[in-house]
Amino acid sequence: MTTTALGIREYKRGLTDLGNGAYAWLQPDGGWGWSNAGLVVDGDESLLVDTLFDKYLTAEMLGAMQRAEPAAAEIGWLVNTHSNGDHCNGNELVTGAEIVASKACAEEMAHESPAMMAKLMAHAPEMGEVGEFFLHCFGNFAFEGIEQRPPTRTFEGAFDIRVGDKDVHLQQVGPAHTAGDVLAWVPSERLVYTGDILFIEGHPILWAGPVQNWIDACDYIEGLDPALVVPGHGPITDLRGVRAVRDYLVYIRDEARKRYDAGMPVLEAARDISLADYDSWGDAERIAVNTSVLYKEFAGDHGPNDTQALFAMMAQLHKERRG
Template sequence: MRMAEGLNNLGNGAWAWLAHSNSWGWSNAGLIADGEESLLVDTLYDLRLTSEMLKRMRAAEPLANNIDTLVNTHANGDHCHGNELVSGAQIIASTASAAEMAELPPEAMAAIVEAAADMGAVGQYFLACFGQFRFDDICHTPPNRTFEGELALQVGDKPVQLIEVGPAHTRGDVLVYSPRDRTVFTGDILFIEGTPVMWQGPVANWIKACQLIEAMDVEHIVPGHGPLTDKAGVSKVRHYLEYVRDEARQRYDSGMGAFEAARDIELSEYSSWSDPERIAVNVDSLYREFSGEQTMTDIFELFARMASLAGFEEPTQPSD
């Protein structure tokens, strides 16, 4: 059953918050409640969005008025920029995610958005992706508890398992699994009806994470972006990763450059997914993996490649 945007009751004290879009910055979140305790899975990209989500949760679930625990599934700001609004909660993330969060704090995003108008095509693309969010009033609020591997939590009488599956999408991706609710919140291990973006890799870790979800006894699978899904949806994400890996490998072995390969790969059945230009990042990460290169490509170069694939072009200079 396809659920509506906003707050959805999964039953038994489990809730899913679904964004209206699966594109850049429009992320999902979740809530697990039982007894006298509650756990929030992720906050949203800015304070306005997070405040609206919390308001809706608190109206529907009284235990959300005093959230005991917040889990950030990974370091991207659309899953943690609203942390300051969950005052008093224990904020948990993987050790790798906590370190990564400090590298692009909200004030840095605010500065980039402010400068984007003078950055040509890449700036226009960046504004199209992120210009609707407000970053200048956010106080960076990092996790105050970290872990590596797995962490067992309790929410009332419900066991909740945190399972680190990164590096994959980012350096420290975490699944939040509530067996009693037969529910898993996947963070950005799953983009449903949207193109995954592999900032980190290796791709094998991401594929393994999909296989782990496929093996779980779950009824509700809440992705980081897009509608609720089932195991068939998880398989589609895994197949995309396998397809792009294999296509990129062929082109790498033939000597083709990463951006040329990204332009050359036929997306076929995946072309209808939102943000297909993310293949530029995915192929670049795969090429790093194939070559053993440790240095990541400059983020503005990656956005320039995506801007080009998305049809954003540098403005023409007027002739004399």
């Protein structure tokens, strides 16, 4: 497949035809909440990889998919790559589909709710610096009235789905970005939908870890030898994009470790790690979460994250970096 000749590297909002019944739905610039999704069609069967952050965005995407492929009117399988709302908040619009995710993803989803998000956003204007940051990240999305639709089928390890004559192989690689990250590999097209195991041209965010699982996930993708890689955020890529994320993870792990061993406080370390090589990547304040979660991992602390504190740190770095 001569990808450049087809122009599919173009990073344009909406549906990108990857050929032979495979599609990506892209939402530039790929920053906070602007996630990608995927569609695989064969004959009259179809599989959707992820829904979007709200119902308006998801409805627009489903409409475009149905115009491109009538089979998308009755999606049989919906895969949620992980539990973050920008990959599952639109599930209720995909009526009748079997919703499949890893067991760990389903468990994590049960602790996250769009209603809580709506409430948080309503209070954001009174929350000072962190409220401003919430609005910067999530102010463009509509969280009211979303009915959470959890997975109807869960698995651990791997799960194979047949879509017409095509195989779609789901592989659990988390905990990494979140507790239950899953990749969707379509061998006949040498195409992989990675969910948030890949952020392209944006800083990855390590909510769960261990970081080694995420590095291993990059190696696993490389081992598949894909021709086309659809990330969870950012433009379609190939192995170069996979290697860039792997290099970033190794770099921040090693840099955070040096500072942890030297006893440097976490926020100071997050400020101190040079991101000069990643200047063009968005959402650099995520280094605060990455450093914090790495410190936690180094300390052998398996407790839950203090999400509020993490957002407060990101808000501070975001403000500082903007000057």
